[in-house]
Amino acid sequence: MSDFLPGLEGVPATKSAISFIDGEKGILSYRGYPLETLATNSTFEETTLLLLDGELPTKAALNRFSKQLRSSYRIKYHIREMMRHFPHTGHPMDMLQTAVCSLGMFYPGTECLTDADSCKDIDYVRNMTVNIIAQMAPLVAMWEHMRQGYDPINPRDDLSVAENLLYMFTGKEPDSLMARIMDVCLILHAEHTLNASTFAALVAGSTLASPYSVISAAIGTLSGPLHGGANQRVVGMLQEIGSPDNVEAWVDKKLANKEVIWGMGHREYKVKDPRATILHKLVTKLVEERGGSLDKMFATAMKLEEVCVDRLGHKGVYPNVDFYSGILYSEMGIPEDQFTALFAVARSAGWLAHWREQISNNRIYRPTQIYVGHEQREYIPMSERKKAPKQ
Numbered sequence: 001m002s003d004f005l006p007g008l009e010g011v012p013a014t015k016s017a018i019s020f021i022d023g024e025k026g027i028l029s030y031r032g033y034p035l036e037t038l039a040t041n042s043t044f045e046e047t048t049l050l051l052l053d054g055e056l057p058t059k060a061a062l063n064r065f066s067k068q069l070r071s072s073y074r075i076k077y078h079i080r081e082m083m084r085h086f087p088h089t090g091h092p093m094d095m096l097q098t099a100v101c102s103l104g105m106f107y108p109g110t111e112c113l114t115d116a117d118s119c120k121d122i123d124y125v126r127n128m129t130v131n132i133i134a135q136m137a138p139l140v141a142m143w144e145h146m147r148q149g150y151d152p153i154n155p156r157d158d159l160s161v162a163e164n165l166l167y168m169f170t171g172k173e174p175d176s177l178m179a180r181i182m183d184v185c186l187i188l189h190a191e192h193t194l195n196a197s198t199f200a201a202l203v204a205g206s207t208l209a210s211p212y213s214v215i216s217a218a219i220g221t222l223s224g225p226l227h228g229g230a231n232q233r234v235v236g237m238l239q240e241i242g243s244p245d246n247v248e249a250w251v252d253k254k255l256a257n258k259e260v261i262w263g264m265g266h267r268e269y270k271v272k273d274p275r276a277t278i279l280h281k282l283v284t285k286l287v288e289e290r291g292g293s294l295d296k297m298f299a300t301a302m303k304l305e306e307v308c309v310d311r312l313g314h315k316g317v318y319p320n321v322d323f324y325s326g327i328l329y330s331e332m333g334i335p336e337d338q339f340t341a342l343f344a345v346a347r348s349a350g351w352l353a354h355w356r357e358q359i360s361n362n363r364i365y366r367p368t369q370i371y372v373g374h375e376q377r378e379y380i381p382m383s384e385r386k387k388a389p390k391q
């Protein structure tokens with residue numbers, strides 16, 4: 001087989017039973033359950049167990065899992081001390097990638113991964129999965145205080161992942177509306193078939209690297225602006241546009257310069273991303289309840305959607321998940337450069353579900369390339385070289 005498809009578009013690289021996308025109809029489901037149903041009825045903890053185990057948990061199983069997560073919120077002293085020495089100007093995604101990878105140094109045990117047949121249920125896999133998912137949000141929230149020169153706020157094991165995340169960010173127990181919105185955001189971002197960061201996780205995992213290396217590879221991949229990093233840029237873009245009146249001229253200039261519009265377009269969806277539809281409704285609800293400064297940014301975003309659909313809809317370019325999430329996070333008082341880290345908190349569930357699915361039937365990823373370089377050449381001694389090579 002020698003056909004080259006740039007970006008591996010349309011190339012199946014794995015078999016998976018975790019999630020499903022119909023990009024023409026705008027459908028996303030986790031383990032067969034429509035995302036809209038989960039966003040209405042589920043919690044991040046329950047959705048995580050569904051992704052990991054394949055079934056909705058019983059009440060007892062969910063309670064056990066939630067308890068395990070909560071008892072693992074606290075971050076090790078040495079990691080906290082290490083984080084204090086990170087440059088305060090560093091990006092939260094770089095912090096998270098480094099901290100997660102460093103955490104792995106405390107949890108050796110990857111030898112068991114070489115015994116691929118017994119991997120699926122062994123304690124190491126289960127414990128490390130819980131440990132990573134539980135620690136992502138506390139790491140992100142702690143860093144917010146540390147980079148401002150303050151002591152971090154300790155996690156509270158009487159709070160859910162979403163509640164504890166907001167509590168550790170703000171120092172206040174969130175009200176039920178904000179806690180629910182954050183919970184829904186975590187559910188919406190938890191999983192999305194074979195996106196770039198999940199693929200990176202699978203490539204790392206296929207070498208039987210530790211789950212901490214797997215997740216740090218995924219975090220690095222998610223950080224880019226063509227992937228999860230777009231959510232940070234959307235709010236900056238809306239601020240730059242300033243008001244709905246400026247949208248048309250702004251879009252036309254961007255498109256004339258062949259620049260991308262952040263939060264628009266998707267490899268899989270040719271209609272509006274179903275997560276963007278849910279987030280759009282959540283922002284509407286929040287604006288109705290809270291109003292205030294959000295109104296103008298939201299109005300600009302809606303006008304931007306309208307103009308982009310008009311100019312780019314024929315190419316299948318519509319809002320993706322990153323388009324409306326930042327508006328919500330801004331309203332929660334979360335700084336823009338933390339938005340992608342929140343995405344990573346949620347996506348740790350999907351990454352680890354894929355990792356677990358893969359290691360039970362692993363084969364190392366090793367694709368091929370089409371070589372377009374020189375034929376074999378003679379080595380030229382330095383004294384005989386005429387031209388400097390192009391840099």
Ligand SMILES: CC(=O)SCCNC(=O)CCNC(=O)[C@H](O)C(C)(C)COP(=O)(O)OP(=O)(O)OC[C@H]1O[C@@H](n2cnc3c(N)ncnc32)[C@H](O)[C@@H]1OP(=O)(O)O
Nearest residue numbers: 225226227228230260261262263264265266267315317320
């Ligand atoms: C969580 C997530 O990762 S969601 C995606 C987040 N990323 C973004 O929001 C960044 C902006 N979007 C993009 O860059 C792209 O749409 C991607 C990276 C998401 C998908 O890329 P691809 O599948 O390779 O799409 P591709 O670049 O082939 O786009 C198809 C056409 O739509 C255009 N297009 C796609 N997205 C955009 C956009 N955001 N702004 C303007 N034009 C766009 C392309 O220019 C191309 O036009 P052409 O056929 O005239 O050349």
Ligand SMILES: O=C([O-])CC(=O)C(=O)O
Nearest residue numbers: 191192194195196267321
């Ligand atoms: O699926 C993709 O390519 C990107 C995406 O939306 C996600 O990872 O949530």
